[in-house]
Amino acid sequence: MQRNRPPSEQTISVLLALAAEPSAWRHGYDLCQQTGLKAGSMYPILMRLTDRGLLETTWETEPPEGRPPRHLYKPTRAGVDLARELSRKRSTEVAARLRPRLEGA
Amino acid sequence: MSPERWLAAAVRCLPADRAEWGAAMMAELDEVETAERWRFALGCTRVALFPPSKGGHGSMAKGILFTLALVAVAAFALWRPETGGAWLASAISLQTWTLLFSKVFLFDLLVLVGLTWSLVKRANGVQPFARIPVAVQQRGRLAVEVYFGLMNPVLYLTVITSGPGWRNTKPLGRGLDRCIRPRRVSWWQYGAGACTARRFGWNRRGLGRGCASCCGCRWCAWCCSV
Numbered sequence: 001m002q003r004n005r006p007p008s009e010q011t012i013s014v015l016l017a018l019a020a021e022p023s024a025w026r027h028g029y030d031l032c033q034q035t036g037l038k039a040g041s042m043y044p045i046l047m048r049l050t051d052r053g054l055l056e057t058t059w060e061t062e063p064p065e066g067r068p069p070r071h072l073y074k075p076t077r078a079g080v081d082l083a084r085e086l087s088r089k090r091s092t093e094v095a096a097r098l099r100p101r102l103e104g105a
Numbered sequence: 106m107s108p109e110r111w112l113a114a115a116v117r118c119l120p121a122d123r124a125e126w127g128a129a130m131m132a133e134l135d136e137v138e139t140a141e142r143w144r145f146a147l148g149c150t151r152v153a154l155f156p157p158s159k160g161g162h163g164s165m166a167k168g169i170l171f172t173l174a175l176v177a178v179a180a181f182a183l184w185r186p187e188t189g190g191a192w193l194a195s196a197i198s199l200q201t202w203t204l205l206f207s208k209v210f211l212f213d214l215l216v217l218v219g220l221t222w223s224l225v226k227r228a229n230g231v232q233p234f235a236r237i238p239v240a241v242q243q244r245g246r247l248a249v250e251v252y253f254g255l256m257n258p259v260l261y262l263t264v265i266t267s268g269p270g271w272r273n274t275k276p277l278g279r280g281l282d283r284c285i286r287p288r289r290v291s292w293w294q295y296g297a298g299a300c301t302a303r304r305f306g307w308n309r310r311g312l313g314r315g316c317a318s319c320c321g322c323r324w325c326a327w328c329c330s331v
Binding site for chain 1: 135136137145148
């Protein structure tokens with residue numbers, strides 16, 4: 001049975017970063033720079049997302065000479081859907097948090 | 106030592122089903138800015154030594170670290186009996202316990218030598234058990250994990266806290282005494298079973314393994330309390 005633990009904040013940030021351009025293949029180091037996560041946190045997240053079928057991976061087909069091919073990541077359909085759902089949930093939570101302040105103003 | 110060589114050695118510890126990620130980290134390191142390279146390599150080393158489990162199998166490094174920590178604690182207690190190891194020293198001075206303890210300890214050492222050998226092989230880029238069928242390898246790894254993670258601690262704790270030597274020495278404290286006395290270990294045998302089942306999933310396979318580890322712990326406790 002797969003555990004349905006809610007994704008961590010770090011996982012959500014990676015998923016949202018990937019889902020911002022769902023058709024683009026991204027590199028691990030670029031994602032580290034965009035999300036501010038260290039490699040030690042990024043790779044376990046990428047591994048788990050791939051294991052759960054939320055991420056598609058491939059290798060660079062034409063790497064520049066003298067450099068090994070890099071691993072590339074792209075969200076799957078399920079990954080994009082989950083990212084949208086998480087994004088919607090997050091904006092609802094933010095709105096709920098801001099409403100009392102706006103009403104009080 | 107360069108970050109590339111460091112990471113190359115570390116990623117060889119990755120299990121076969123995660124080997125692709127080692128290559129990904131190596132390739133990515135080439136693109137990392139010079140100032141960040143060591144930090145990136147060390148972060149990846151942590152992942153290589155403790156990768157997220159896939160299909161229920163944890164990393165070998167965890168088992169080795171756990172056992173080393175256990176051996177270190179036992180060694181410290183023996184070395185400095187006045188700091189709390191008097192009960193341990195008196196327990197193992199009895200012949201029966203000494204025999205059992207020495208057998209367990211010898212078996213641990215043999216397993217550790219085997220694990221170290223396989224790690225060295227991996228570090229040199231050789232698959233140590235390539236001729237053994239994958240299914241047998243997986244079961245062997247599971248057996249080592251259950252032995253080191255669950256049965257071994259039970260065995261050590263029951264050996265060191267039982268026997269007549271226990272009564273002649275200073276008690277550990279009311280709470281701890283209750284928890285680790287051999288006849289009172291049933292709650293954490295069940296706990297060990299539940300942890301195993303939780304780790305492998307609440308399905309038939311996971312529950313079977315949970316029952317197996319529970320029975321293993323029970324057997325160890327029984328052996329030590331006879």
